[in-house]
Amino acid sequence: MVDGHGKGEDVAAETAGTAQIGGALARLRRATGLPVAFGGLVEPGRHRMRISEFSGAATLALSGLAVTSGNGLGGKAVALARPYAVTDYSRSRRISHEYDAAVAEEGLRSVLAVPVVVRRRVRGVLYGALRTAQPLGDRTLNAAVEVARDVEQALVAGDEARELLTAARPGPGHGAERERVREAHAALRALAPRIADPALRAELLDACGLLTPADETHPGPGGPAPVLAPRELDVLACVAAGATNAATAERLGLRTETVKGYLRSAMRRLGAHTRGEAVATARRAGLLP
Incomplete structure (x- = not known):
């Protein structure tokens, strides 16, 4: 059935x-x-x-x-x-x-x-x-x-993309559900740059947005929510899912030093001093699930 x-x-x-x-x-x-x-x-x-x-x-x-x-x-x-x-x-x-x-x-x-x-x-x-x-x-x-x-x-x-969205559907166990959503979000962000068709790429990025509920978006401490460049968000999504810099580089097709550069830039934009703080701030701002 x-x-x-x-x-x-x-x-x-x-x-x-x-x-x-x-x-x-x-x-x-x-x-x-x-x-x-x-x-x-x-x-x-x-x-x-x-x-x-x-x-x-x-x-x-x-x-x-x-x-x-x-x-x-x-x-x-x-x-x-x-x-x-x-x-x-x-x-x-x-x-x-x-x-x-x-x-x-x-x-x-x-x-x-x-x-x-x-x-x-x-x-x-x-x-x-x-x-x-x-x-x-x-x-x-x-x-x-x-x-x-x-x-x-x-x-x-x-x-x-459909498999990732299916994996991210709510299931029993809040912690496990959250981890599925975060992993799917990171995988979709990693997949999107490989798509040559701009309409399909935009559709995948829209799907990423579905995994970050709009009602979780909050202004930053100094006013409007921070804005990250697409690659900064790609890197931070992988980090949030538990990937190392090397694993993030392999997943996104980047050099490890490039990943570190994007991560530093994202931390500056978020006013964060550590990777964990950057992820937490991005989640509070509704940029990550």
């Missing part, structure tokens, strides 16, 4: 995945020069993907098409978790031909399919196509693979 939280998380993951697939199609067309791109997600718990997103399509022939693993070009990419391309779809002997009618109605000839693989599981497929039969070279295929890799990184980041 799946609880309400689980269903909500599945819907959120699917919505985010669909958005990532849709957003990647224009990038795929720019990167490859192909006039048509489309794709979709593998349906959870099923051995098939459904084509739902399009860029440059002239008809609705492929809309909603369910592609079974192993069948056609996309199904082969799903089954083997590898990119494939055919020069003339309807005549290719490398694939099965369950979907020829829909492909022909859209007028597609040369087609490539690149799987989006996250944690060894195919989550979706990106297609690019020409309306003429001509070879799609390695440069075109490699460019499409790079776009798929970007989608994979975005989905990984989204999965990690």
Whole structure:
């Protein structure tokens, strides 16, 4: 049985995945020069993907098409978790031909399919196509693979963010609950700078804010609450979760001396003389959970 939280998380993951697939199609067309791109997600718990997103399509022939693993070009990419391309779809002997009618109605000839693989599981497929039969070279295929890799990184980041937020949900035991929240907050702050997509990065930082209740924000002793630079807050969040300077540096991809510099700067802004005092002041100010 799946609880309400689980269903909500599945819907959120699917919505985010669909958005990532849709957003990647224009990038795929720019990167490859192909006039048509489309794709979709593998349906959870099923051995098939459904084509739902399009860029440059002239008809609705492929809309909603369910592609079974192993069948056609996309199904082969799903089954083997590898990119494939055919020069003339309807005549290719490398694939099965369950979907020829829909492909022909859209007028597609040369087609490539690149799987989006996250944690060894195919989550979706990106297609690019020409309306003429001509070879799609390695440069075109490699460019499409790079776009798929970007989608994979975005989905990984989204999965990690949802897992961290789930771990931070209130549970029995106030102390244990607080530590989960603090660790999730630090991990989300460490994850955000790795995200190339500015919208997704902003979404992760907003999620960090959800872990710091607004009603815990208080002015500092001399007036308004102190303001920390993003990297200062990243470092202080790791310190608050119990990380050493070396561990913080590894987590954030920084040098240890750089971490120390950010920590000193944060302490000055907070009027603190020790790491512990800085963390306590930041918590009182509502900057950390």
